[in-house]
Amino acid sequence: MLRTPVSERRLDILEWLKDPAAHFPSQRRGDLTEDGVTADAVAAKLGVRRQVADIHLELLADIGLLRAKRIRRRTYYRRDEVRIAEVARMFEKGW
Secondary structure, eight states: OSSSOHHHHHHHHHHTTTSHHHHOOSSSOOOOTOEEHHHHHHHHTTTTTTHHHHHHHHHHTTTTTTEEEEEETTEEEEEEEHHHHHHHHHHHTTT
C-alpha cells in the first residue's frame, strides 16, 4: 500500500464513496450505499473514460480500501470502512 502513488483522483473517489448518494445518480441495479457504484459512474464524475476509472478502482480494491461486488455483468465498488480505519490507526500509532 505504501508503494502506491497518491493520486488526487483516487483521494476524490474515496471521498465521494463516503456518501455515494450525495455524489452519484441512482442506478438501475445495485443500491449506492449497500452495493456501491460502477466504474461508469466514477468515470462520468471524473470526466474520464471508463478504463481510466477501472484502473483507479481496481488499484484501490487491490490495496484493500474498496470492496468489489459483481451484480450481473457490472462490478460495484464501495469503501471498506474497517480496512480504512485499520490503516488510519496504523498511521496514528507511527507505524
